[in-house]
Amino acid sequence: MVQRITVLGAGSWGTAFAKVLADAGRDVTMWARREEVAGEIRDRHTNSGYLPGIDLPDRLTATHDPGDALSGAEAVVLAVPSQSLRANLSGWRELLPSGAVLVSLAKGVELGTLKRMSEVIAEISGVSGNEIVVVSGPNLAREIAQGQPAGAVLACTDHDRAVAIQQASFNSYFRPYTNTDVVGCEVGGAAKNVIALSCGMAVGMGLGANTTATLITRGLAEMARLGTKLGADPLTFAGLAGVGDLVATCSSPLSRNRTFGERLGRGETLEQAQAAAGGQVAEGVMSCTSIRELARKHGVDMPITDAMHRVCHEGADPRQAGAELLGRRQKHEWS
Ligand SMILES: NC(=O)C1=CN([C@@H]2O[C@H](COP(=O)(O)OP(=O)(O)OC[C@H]3O[C@@H](n4cnc5c(N)ncnc54)[C@H](O)[C@@H]3O)[C@@H](O)[C@H]2O)C=CC1
Numbered sequence: 001m002v003q004r005i006t007v008l009g010a011g012s013w014g015t016a017f018a019k020v021l022a023d024a025g026r027d028v029t030m031w032a033r034r035e036e037v038a039g040e041i042r043d044r045h046t047n048s049g050y051l052p053g054i055d056l057p058d059r060l061t062a063t064h065d066p067g068d069a070l071s072g073a074e075a076v077v078l079a080v081p082s083q084s085l086r087a088n089l090s091g092w093r094e095l096l097p098s099g100a101v102l103v104s105l106a107k108g109v110e111l112g113t114l115k116r117m118s119e120v121i122a123e124i125s126g127v128s129g130n131e132i133v134v135v136s137g138p139n140l141a142r143e144i145a146q147g148q149p150a151g152a153v154l155a156c157t158d159h160d161r162a163v164a165i166q167q168a169s170f171n172s173y174f175r176p177y178t179n180t181d182v183v184g185c186e187v188g189g190a191a192k193n194v195i196a197l198s199c200g201m202a203v204g205m206g207l208g209a210n211t212t213a214t215l216i217t218r219g220l221a222e223m224a225r226l227g228t229k230l231g232a233d234p235l236t237f238a239g240l241a242g243v244g245d246l247v248a249t250c251s252s253p254l255s256r257n258r259t260f261g262e263r264l265g266r267g268e269t270l271e272q273a274q275a276a277a278g279g280q281v282a283e284g285v286m287s288c289t290s291i292r293e294l295a296r297k298h299g300v301d302m303p304i305t306d307a308m309h310r311v312c313h314e315g316a317d318p319r320q321a322g323a324e325l326l327g328r329r330q331k332h333e334w335s
């Protein structure tokens with residue numbers, strides 16, 4: 001049994017997932033970038049900046065020192081944003097205990113390299129892909145931290161490693177399933193953030209359920225097109241890391257991506273929406289660019305992702321982007 005687990009990153013999901021592990025009976029140490037956050041988790045058992053009103057278990061502790069955090073870890077959970085994962089992990093590489101299972105929480109595709117998070121982790125840490133477990137699924141951090149029931153997917157090409165983390169994390173409210181389709185789970189997790197931006201934008205423009213359902217469904221079609229082109233199992237997109245996460249993120253006001261899109265839809269600028277996010281990451285804002293590049297590289301059509309890139313990074317008006325989506329060439333639903 002994996003007992004001693006380190007979580008690197010003390011934001012919303014890092015903290016909620018650390019709580020999941022502690023509630024499952026594991027000994028968990030978190031690393032926080034800021035000393036005051038580590039101190040609050042350690043001494044007061046709260047992380048009020050990210051999860052206000054949530055009491056954290058006593059068996060969960062925290063430090064600001066990555067060496068202390070990683071000492072003796074049997075599994076290491078990487079809970080930092082996708083665009084900073086490479087730099088963060090490069091700083092921790094020498095401290096990783098040999099043989100520890102690496103677990104990735106990040107949902108994104110790296111700008112420039114167009115790599116999935118497990119590919120970045122393998123490259124920087126030097127461990128093989130089958131020692132990396134990817135966590136995905138409909139897991140809005142605050143709901144999980146409140147102990148609301150949810151499923152999740154633990155994906156690893158080595159089934160036994162996924163089972164080890166499944167055993168280490170299941171508890172009375174968190175039900176993880178294993179999967180060996182890492183590509184599908186990572187593409188689903190990254191692409192749904194971009195579709196959630198589009199749904200938020202529609203809501204911000206005052207549009208209703210028909211529009212958001214259309215974006216969710218056509219968003220699923222485009223993420224599945226990209227995933228299968230990259231070798232994913234199409235069935236993954238019908239699962240928790242596909243439609244499950246997509247529906248949760250596109251429907252919930254708790255989603256940072258949907259909220260970000262809603263602000264843009266109401267007419268706020270990118271800078272205003274970023275300021276309102278208070279330093280928390282809305283991964284779709286960067287991933288719309290990297291996923292668009294990845295899709296172009298592989299000849300895959302992703303019109304909603306294209307539209308989100310134009311709005312976020314080329315100054316396009318959300319209404320104009322919506323009109324352009326509707327005015328595209330007429331086609332068969334599955335062509
Ligand atoms: N919040 C959620 O509900 C969920 C988030 N995720 C994914 O988990 C990953 C982490 O997300 P959260 O913990 O929610 O993010 P967050 O924005 O709440 O926290 C990020 C954490 O990383 C740390 N960090 C270290 N280096 C950083 C840097 N250079 N720039 C920014 N932050 C840095 C921050 O201090 C903070 O502790 C993201 O990829 C996100 O998409 C996945 C499932 C659920």
Ligand SMILES: O=C(CO)COP(=O)(O)O
Binds near residue numbers: 137138139140141254
């Ligand atoms: O990934 C998530 C839920 O599964 C969280 O989404 P946000 O980053 O949009 O809050």
